[in-house]
Amino acid sequence: MSQAVLNPLLITEAVRAALIEDLGRAGDITTLATIPAGKRASAVIAARKSGIVAGLPFARETFRQYDPSVRFEAAMSDGDRLEPGAIVARIEGEARSVLSAERVALNFMGRLSGIATLAAAYVAKAAGTKAMIVDTRKTTPGLRAFEKYAVRCGGAGNHRYGLDDAILIKDNHVAVAGGIRPALQAAKRQAGNFVKIEIEVDTLAQLEEVLAEGADIVMLDNMSVADLTRGVAMVGGRMKVEASGGITLDTVAAIAATGVDMISVGALTHSASVLDLGLDIEIA
Template sequence: MTFDLSPLLIEDAVRAALAEDLGRAGDVTTQATIPATASARAVIAAREAGVVAGLPLARAAFLQMDQRVAFEGWMEDGAKVAPGEIVARIEGPARAILSAERVALNYMGRLSGVASLTAAYAARIAHTGAKVCDTRKTTPLLRAFEKYAVRCGGGANHRFGLDDAALIKDNHIAVAGGVVPALRAAKAFVGHLVKVEIEVDTLEQLGEVLAEGADAVLLDNMRPDELRKAVEMVAGRMVCEASGGVTLETIAAIAETGVDLISVGALTHSARALDLGLDIEIS
């Protein structure tokens, strides 16, 4: 499957990252030690097993430093990689390659880490009909890329921001005066293409939601036996999403209750970067 990122998002993000790293004087180490005319060949290789993500950002980092750099991906985002396996080859002006190295690896390591963790969660529930999805617990300004990495790892995306869906949480319910007033206000406010989801903590609240109607219900911090009962109550009338403290050890039991989605904040807020390295090839 091919995954896409907006070229405009990539261009702006990479430019800002390079500017942060190069600062006011540029890469003084590389300028001091590497002749301007020098060329180099390098590979990006995996130091550990995982799932690759972020190749378009790595490519942009090298090309923004110098358009003469040739970047050849040896696999696509979403591919599984083994330790020592080559992910990409780079050739061109040595200064550009060395100066862009850290930005390229930072993006790839972070996104590959998210994709790899997502793949681990997805594997635990592959025998069920449930999908693992992300949350808004993302790194500021990296949300689009981290959610892209979740897709690369076999997960699904929840809403991207506060503006693309209405998700009524417990605090909204408390201020609005209850489940029913909150639902009625949300449905009256949003357009016909905007989905409305509401969080519930109890089966009693779920009963109120079913009477009033919604597009989806978020079943928060419920035990598997409660989730199973909730799925029976909903009976396919709306999307059922489970959430709250989900781990690799608990996700299978949650999925086996029959829920449609399981949202996991850890996919983005706790993913460890995948160890990737850039190695210069010496002729």
């Protein structure tokens, strides 16, 4: 998979907002009260647990925005695997600046590294199959681009970024539209040449309707492994097949082995634990 990239302007704005939120009206009054101006410090960001690192550009930008004189040197790259005790970055500068920017930098890195780590675990479970692990739109409001970036750092892929990316006809759309075929026919009239059409089905009988009408992708939602296997056979390569619905690390390997093309996992972004990273400081 290609290296994950992210528009640096998005990082700049997100970091600015986070610093404003954390510093409040008066700044870091604890550090201002206890640390003399001009005192220097060096520090490292180190891993407390194993995982996949993500968010280094956010940490770098945090220290840069707070104090451009702080030196930030990454010892790893986003997407790298780390073990407990691994040094992720080295920081040197005025102690007040290092301490005041610390939490924002670690918040970004911990959250994004946790997502990358969980994504990598799912990818490992699907290894040896053609199934691509992808995320969903179940992201933290305002942080979607960053969380989806972290998914890519973990070796998985992205589903839709938003409602304007592709047409995805869910069960509620089908119900209101009056059925699978009317929904697909209406979507085809609306879609442009570059817009993919995907539709969700819950049963193999519904899949037969989709095959009769045609779509680009069919989502087999909350189906058993046996039904997924039959569904892939029924499609026979005529469209891409996605499996979805409550997929866990315990079930993903069997689902991947059914021959589906994609497995969408909301847990990548809505249930990832923060990866434990810490900033260890030494006063120069």
